[in-house]
Amino acid sequence: MSTSSTVLKIGVLGSGSGSNMQSVLDAIQAGTLNAEIRLVLSDVADAKILDRARNHNLPHAWLDCAPFKTKLDGQAEQRCIALLKESGVDTVVLAGFMRIVKPGLLRAFPQRVLNIHPALLPAFPGLHAWQQALEYGAKVAGCTVHFVDAGTDTGPIIIQRAVPVLPGDTAATLHARIQVEEHIAYPDALRLLSEGRLSLSGRRVELA
Amino acid sequence: MSTSSTVLKIGVLGSGSGSNMQSVLDAIQAGTLNAEIRLVLSDVADAKILDRARNHNLPHAWLDCAPFKTKLDGQAEQRCIALLKESGVDTVVLAGFMRIVKPGLLRAFPQRVLNIHPALLPAFPGLHAWQQALEYGAKVAGCTVHFVDAGTDTGPIIIQRAVPVLPGDTAATLHARIQVEEHIAYPDALRLLSEGRLSLSGRRVELA
Numbered sequence: 001m002s003t004s005s006t007v008l009k010i011g012v013l014g015s016g017s018g019s020n021m022q023s024v025l026d027a028i029q030a031g032t033l034n035a036e037i038r039l040v041l042s043d044v045a046d047a048k049i050l051d052r053a054r055n056h057n058l059p060h061a062w063l064d065c066a067p068f069k070t071k072l073d074g075q076a077e078q079r080c081i082a083l084l085k086e087s088g089v090d091t092v093v094l095a096g097f098m099r100i101v102k103p104g105l106l107r108a109f110p111q112r113v114l115n116i117h118p119a120l121l122p123a124f125p126g127l128h129a130w131q132q133a134l135e136y137g138a139k140v141a142g143c144t145v146h147f148v149d150a151g152t153d154t155g156p157i158i159i160q161r162a163v164p165v166l167p168g169d170t171a172a173t174l175h176a177r178i179q180v181e182e183h184i185a186y187p188d189a190l191r192l193l194s195e196g197r198l199s200l201s202g203r204r205v206e207l208a
Numbered sequence: 209m210s211t212s213s214t215v216l217k218i219g220v221l222g223s224g225s226g227s228n229m230q231s232v233l234d235a236i237q238a239g240t241l242n243a244e245i246r247l248v249l250s251d252v253a254d255a256k257i258l259d260r261a262r263n264h265n266l267p268h269a270w271l272d273c274a275p276f277k278t279k280l281d282g283q284a285e286q287r288c289i290a291l292l293k294e295s296g297v298d299t300v301v302l303a304g305f306m307r308i309v310k311p312g313l314l315r316a317f318p319q320r321v322l323n324i325h326p327a328l329l330p331a332f333p334g335l336h337a338w339q340q341a342l343e344y345g346a347k348v349a350g351c352t353v354h355f356v357d358a359g360t361d362t363g364p365i366i367i368q369r370a371v372p373v374l375p376g377d378t379a380a381t382l383h384a385r386i387q388v389e390e391h392i393a394y395p396d397a398l399r400l401l402s403e404g405r406l407s408l409s410g411r412r413v414e415l416a
Contacts, residue, residue: 120328120331120346120348121331121346122331122332122344122346123328123329123330123331124330134412135410135411135412136330136365136411136412137364137365137410137411137412137413138328138329138330138365138368139352139365139366139367139368140328140350140368140369140370142348142370144347156345157344157345157346157347158347159347160346160347160348161348162348162350162370167414167415202343202345203343203344203345204342204343204344204345205345206375207375
């Protein structure tokens with residue numbers, strides 16, 4: 001590390017393949033990110049992200065989020081917070097977690113819950129952002145790493161990376177192009193956090 | 209020109225310095241854009257864009273838009289359309305024109321009214337878009353050339369170009385960085401139009 005940094009103790013929440021978690025893990029293993037993944041939780045029992053965790057000998061668990069379908073709330077939220085705290089987690093990384101997180105988790109990890117979104121927010125919040133961009137006819141798309149706040153995809157922005165939308169793009173080709181940038185942006189944002197270089201001025205993230 | 213093209217007969221509407229008109233004029237004079245500026249109209253009697261027109265021997269006029277303050281409507285709209293048609297204009301280029309154009313102008317020049325906006329639409333429509341981006345804390349900003357439709361900054365997008373928001377940026381430094389891209393994007397978009405390479409699929413501009 002070129003700058004003094006604190007080891008981040010990361011808990012990952014994901015619902016899908018976990019490719020963003022993989023990019024974080026790759027940066028840790030390459031020595032370019034001062035962090036440890038302490039726990040991987042998924043609300044989907046057979047999600048590939050849990051297989052990845054298992055293959056890398058990372059502590060992991062299925063988090064039963066019933067009766068809720070689209071949010072992390074109630075007893076499931078409490079259980080999630082307890083598991084993260086017991087694992088010594090200080091930084092929560094949402095990596096394709098398909099549920100809205102509620103204020104309980106945000107209060108438990110103030111300014112320490114991060115998300116990545118496949119669009120240049122505030123454009124195209126919500127689901128399938130790359131598809132929204134394509135249908136809108138945007139010519140530049142991208143991704144955003146942000147602190148999570150009480151809104152949906154509204155929190156202070158740490159990093160954005162742009163990609164072109166190219167003639168002939170399908171949802172799949174555009175999504176793949178955005179994911180390449182996601183896998184750079186998420187480790188970069190966590191590195192800035194570990195180096196203590198991020199501060200908030202109103203809703204703006206300033207870089208020291 | 210590497211591709212066959214039709215000479216665009218451009219009418220420019222502007223309220224300010226006319227730097228975007230200058231970029232179009234520069235491209236014409238450099239032989240990279242097959243177009244003529246037939247008429248320059250400004251709603252601001254002492255706008256610098258009229259000085260520029262005069263200095264380049266371009267036909268120009270002040271367009272009295274009273275009693276309206278924020279739109280081009282009523283008799284002023286009719287006069288504007290008449291002046292443009294008399295000059296043989298087939299393509300209307302909004303270049304820092306600080307009024308909402310209404311359906312009358314759009315019907316007179318269907319799919320031939322273009323605007324440039326200093327943000328990556330649909331993010332930050334409206335006034336002072338670069339300031340909005342800075343205050344929001346966006347890390348990528350840019351500009352958009354689009355066909356004008358009945359909404360405000362909602363029309364089909366022809367070209368977008370991105371710029372980074374850098375630490376220490378002020379509204380002025382960010383605006384200047386965006387303008388550099390505007391002066392590339394507007395001639396590029398008009399070139400695609402002159403080459404007949406733009407078609408609409410729903411609200412998407414497709415590139416042939």
